[in-house]
Amino acid sequence: EVQLVESGGGLVQPGGSLRLSCAASGFTFSSYDMHWVRQTTGKGLEWVSTIGTAGDTYYPGSVKGRFTISRENAKNSLYLQMNSLRAEDTAVFFCAAGPRRGGLAFWGQGTLVTVSS
C-alpha cells in the first residue's frame, strides 16, 4: 500500500523557520518526482516545489529563495525547509508523487502550517 506521511507542521511566528518531512512507503521512491503542494481556503491549491529524480529542483516565485526542497532516497524521505515564513504561507502542506509533467498519483494526508504572532 502506498503511503506518504507528512510531519513537522505547527505554529510559527512570522520570520521563523520550519522543516517539513514526508515519509514514503509502498512504491519505489527514488523513481518518482516529488512535490509539495499547499492549500488554503482563500487561494485553493498552490504548487510549492518539485524535486526530480536527478535532484533538479523547481519553485514558484512566491517561495523561491525562502523554501528548499530536498530528498533522501536511502530513507525514502522528502523534506521542505521553509525560512522567512510569512502569514500568507499559512496552509495545509501536502507532499505528492508523480511525473513532473503528469498527474500527481500519490498524496499524503497533509500537515498544517500556521504563521502567526
Add this chain to the structure above:
Amino acid sequence: DIQMTQSPSSLSASVGDRVTITCRASQSISTYLHWYQQKPGKAPKLLIYAASGLQSGVPSRFSGSGSGTDFTLTISSLQPEDFATYYCQQSYSTPPTFGGGTKVEIK
C-alpha cells in the same frame, strides 16, 4: 503563469444525474491536464491524467476529454460517494497551476 478557470464553481445534482465540469486554460496546454477529486479533510485524489486517461482504480463513470485550452470532466451517473470538490491542474509548463475547484453538492 497559465491560468486555469473552472466552471461552474458549484453545482447541485441528484444521484443518477450526468454531471459535466469544464476547465479552460489561458493558453494551449495540449493534453497536459489532470483532474482530482477532494473530499473534506482529505487529500486530492487523481481521477484523470493527460486529459482522458482513467487512473487505476477509478470507476469508469468518470471520463475526461479535451485538448488545447478546453477540457471536460464528466460523471455519467452521479453516485453518493461522488459529492466532493473537483479540481483541474495543468502540467504543461512551470509553475503547474490548479483551477479554483467545482463543488458538487446534493440536490
